[in-house]
Amino acid sequence: MDVADDLELFEQMCFLRHFEERADVLYRRGLIHGPVHLGLGHEAVAVGAASVLRPDDYSLGTYRGHAHALARGAPADAVLAELLGREGGICGGKGGSMHITSVEHGYYGSYAIVGAHLPIACGLAWAALIRRTEQVTVCFFGDGATNIGAFHEAVNLAAVWRLPVVFVCENNWYMEYTPIGEVIPVALPAADRAAAYGLDRIVVDGNDVAAVRQVVGDAVRAARDGQGPSLVEAQTYRLKGHSAADGGAYRPAEEVARWRERDPLLRTRAVLAAAGTAPEKLDEIEARIKSGLAELAQQILARPAPDPAGAWTDVWSDGSWQWRN
């Protein structure tokens, strides 16, 4: 999408918020098989970045990737069906929450090994460069990922080859239960490493969708114009635990409270209010989205589980799985 007004961005963030809240409820009801990592609190990053991409641009994310898929346009019913292990799942039930992918919408996958998708993003960007298509690749990852080798190799290669890729670090200040500050020797996990790759130090308030739109937009434009890669650090916070199974008790209450005040939805609500939008209108939008998702969940729960035969497809490009005759 090329233009986006604040109301549209608010609606999208609202949708991601309530999709994740719904997933959380479903998980706690024991209706989701396997782990679930929610992007609650990160909505402005996903929405702001997606809002500056062309439909044919590439993006990739982590196991915390529902929001990134949805923000690119992946159908919510197919994503939810994947989470719930019902027919019509976007990965046919083979990927689950950690591997949500929607190639049709340019979202080339959610990867569950920390850092692994950064080199892959380089490859997508390399293809675009060779073909001169001006497609840009955006790769989302966490603060903790900046300590793994794949991060270093990928950002370095991107810089050396001047690839049209934007690496967006969602710094939520924690890697699972460990504060990032305990495991990095610099203040900022991504920004303070940029110079090692000859890149600019770019920090953005990841809870301010307009700011993300601006900063990631500039980086995407630069990549499209052949000026090479960028490394953007978007500072945010997860409103709940690392996974839906984690209460997040290790985080100081006042820290959580401070960040709750900076909730990206509240921020955008304030902006809209200041611009004259009636709070009631926003409440109404939010209520509609919320009930719509509750309803969607019910519909999908009514579906059957995927046919077991599906376990035997998609290993090879001809659809088969056999490794021997």
Add this chain to the structure above:
Amino acid sequence: MDVADDLELFEQMCFLRHFEERADVLYRRGLIHGPVHLGLGHEAVAVGAASVLRPDDYSLGTYRGHAHALARGAPADAVLAELLGREGGICGGKGGSMHITSVEHGYYGSYAIVGAHLPIACGLAWAALIRRTEQVTVCFFGDGATNIGAFHEAVNLAAVWRLPVVFVCENNWYMEYTPIGEVIPVALPAADRAAAYGLDRIVVDGNDVAAVRQVVGDAVRAARDGQGPSLVEAQTYRLKGHSAADGGAYRPAEEVARWRERDPLLRTRAVLAAAGTAPEKLDEIEARIKSGLAELAQQILARPAPDPAGAWTDVWSDGSWQWRN
């Protein structure tokens, strides 16, 4: 060794130089089984660094490691026997040129997978830290190694844990046939990455043994005093090819010529001459070392090959190899 005068350093560099020259001759005569990577031109780094270490300090190097082992005191006959595949090899013939190791002299091994030994160096340093022994670990690697993930993970961990380790990058400007400038997005492979780990930018002329002694000495003292790790870039040049099988034709003749003028042995000769040492004396030392090594090679070539039974020892700590009953 704690003090070292220039003459002593010269003698040591001379020894390394002629050991490598001899190895080169033996390789070209087909007397060495397997690959050989010579440290010709790098002598000042190995000697200068070793000269500031305690006997109980740890050091590690790469497949280009003969000099680093010898500089710590590894017996030349055992190293040469390892290269020549004769009885009495320092690794019993199981390691060869690329894996020369002399634990007895604090040299914890030569590693042939680029970057792999940097994390290992962290472990040695961690042990010293836990035991408060004030032992320092020095880890040598090449410019090309700064692009691999293990480098990033290791230097980062060392900085976070404030480990007593000194990483010494021997920047000889090439990774095999590729100039390092083609594959890094910064000017200097190690120095320009130091800040990403909260470390100082340290560059030293790797062909000036006194300078190496000074700079690595400071880093080692800092590590011993509990001030954490350092990353030192020692700039040097290999006088021959990547391996003894490589002619190095891809390097511009004038570049090679320029560096030949900066040969670490010539540099030290000049210093000694300026201080009044007669060139004849240095020639005599060099001649003695050279002939001594030629003789040593003959003696070792007269030895038998290792007993094949040795192939079946040293897998497990009890000396055995069996994996099943």
Add this chain to the structure above:
Amino acid sequence: MAELTYRQAVAAALAQEMARDDRVVLLGEDVASGGVFKTTGGLRERFGADRVRNTPISEQAIAGAAMGAAMAGLRPVAEIMFSDFYATCWDQVANEIAKVRYMTGGQVSLPLVLRGANGSGGLGFGSQHGQSVENWAMTVPGLKIASPAGPAEAFGLLAAAIRDDDPVMVFEHKALYGRKEEIGDGEQVVPLGQARTVRAGRDVTLVGLSITVGTCLAAAQELAAEGIEAEVIDLRTLVPLDAATVLASVARTGRLVVVEENPGQLGWGASVAAIAAQEAFGSLTAPVTRVSGGNVPLPVAASLEAEVDVSVARVAGAVRGVLGASRPLSSTG
């Protein structure tokens, strides 16, 4: 006697060995916080920050640091949270840790342990968090490999691994962490390299490891109702492999069914089956049979996962097939 869960047994083994030998140190992601699978709870508080270290997400640094520390004489236990992540430090494991003693001619020993959560078990972890990684390790000489089938083994094998002077990889099964078992008082150590016959039987030998031991036992019970007596062997360790116990059993039963959770393409069961086909050939009365996970990456949806995971029904079916295919005993060479 105390009843411990598998995860509590892991923590207890770590505590037992750390109390016994102050060279034992732990490192890994979130281990100081008790670990994602709660297998290191309380250790940081009890043994201090020097000996229980949180690391960055840097598996190469974790494995490498363990190796270096072991070379210096410590006895590190490194947690690799999910064994699938060994892929991110495979060079350290396969090329460095497994080989350094040999390639230095025995100049160093590596008394270290690498441990983490392994396998599928039907928990929906999918293809990047549910593999049977012990098979990667078994392709590489120089690594000992243990995989406990229950709490007592989780305790005893880990203790033995920590006391061993060679690198040992302990593959804990994530689906067993909640499993409970009575464990005797006092020091628990289960020697490496000794398989355990968990059920005696005359008709067929079932060989399992970790979670498939339970699968084999359940199948054996089902078969017993049909008058088929299956002997069930828990290998406990792949390296050292107690082939003798398997061969002795096959010499009696004449029939072997090997049950692996991993895909069949190449897994430890192939090695066990090949050993029997070569060394017990004379006593075999039926085809050596492997039951293994579907040869696909692991899917997540429960209906798909159940389709590919090894099941009691598939093991029992394989045994019936083996008995049907048996050659009259007279014709064995």
Add this chain to the structure above:
Amino acid sequence: MAELTYRQAVAAALAQEMARDDRVVLLGEDVASGGVFKTTGGLRERFGADRVRNTPISEQAIAGAAMGAAMAGLRPVAEIMFSDFYATCWDQVANEIAKVRYMTGGQVSLPLVLRGANGSGGLGFGSQHGQSVENWAMTVPGLKIASPAGPAEAFGLLAAAIRDDDPVMVFEHKALYGRKEEIGDGEQVVPLGQARTVRAGRDVTLVGLSITVGTCLAAAQELAAEGIEAEVIDLRTLVPLDAATVLASVARTGRLVVVEENPGQLGWGASVAAIAAQEAFGSLTAPVTRVSGGNVPLPVAASLEAEVDVSVARVAGAVRGVLGASRPLSSTG
């Protein structure tokens, strides 16, 4: 007809496919300079810098870039100089490349090739540069695996791998690069998944891959002098595995000897042996026998290396043993 070395055949296959399909691109360390093993000579000059790219020493970036480019529709060929270095990008290979098509429900295909120098062959490369890494790969579903035994196969299998829409790992044998063979004119393609019977024989089936095919042939010649006629099968690919050709041969000979260069602990030979023990049990008249490299990391000194590497003498000896141990044919089920 032209005589090509194995390394020239690799370069020729790359040139043939790059000329045929401009989506084929190469990346790797020093590939633009012709490669350390001289397998990419002249390609940079002929096909340009866009399509032949030098990389930093960053195997994870190399493998990952190949994967991403393949997802975008290119057909990358990534060189991993020595296959031992797959350990440094094993996550990309085993956890990403092998699985992404499956875990996305078939949303992407990966028409990519990973190739490099593999194996020992008695060149003194030692334990970190001389492994048979095809076995690591075979533990992971989702990767096709080819390993050419000579120049014609090096040419044809690589061409087929590049044309294949799935990830294919091609393990070239570093000790064969200098081997010469006459190769026909025109397009060379050897389909994946078809083993080749290189010698017919009635008494025993010898199965080899890559360098051990030559070892098997040499042993067969030696045995022929004793009146023993060995059939020799070159597997060519492990995935897809042409088990049918092996089973058909064993059905005739009743005897199987599998010859692998890798340590025996766990290698592809175990899988082949296990398949025979299960599916050809009725026709087996002798123990299924494996001949493999010593179960140690690879030593360097020639005298030690020769002690552990597979040899013609060991293969011939194994065959004699198998014939001695044979059960009278009458007693086969």
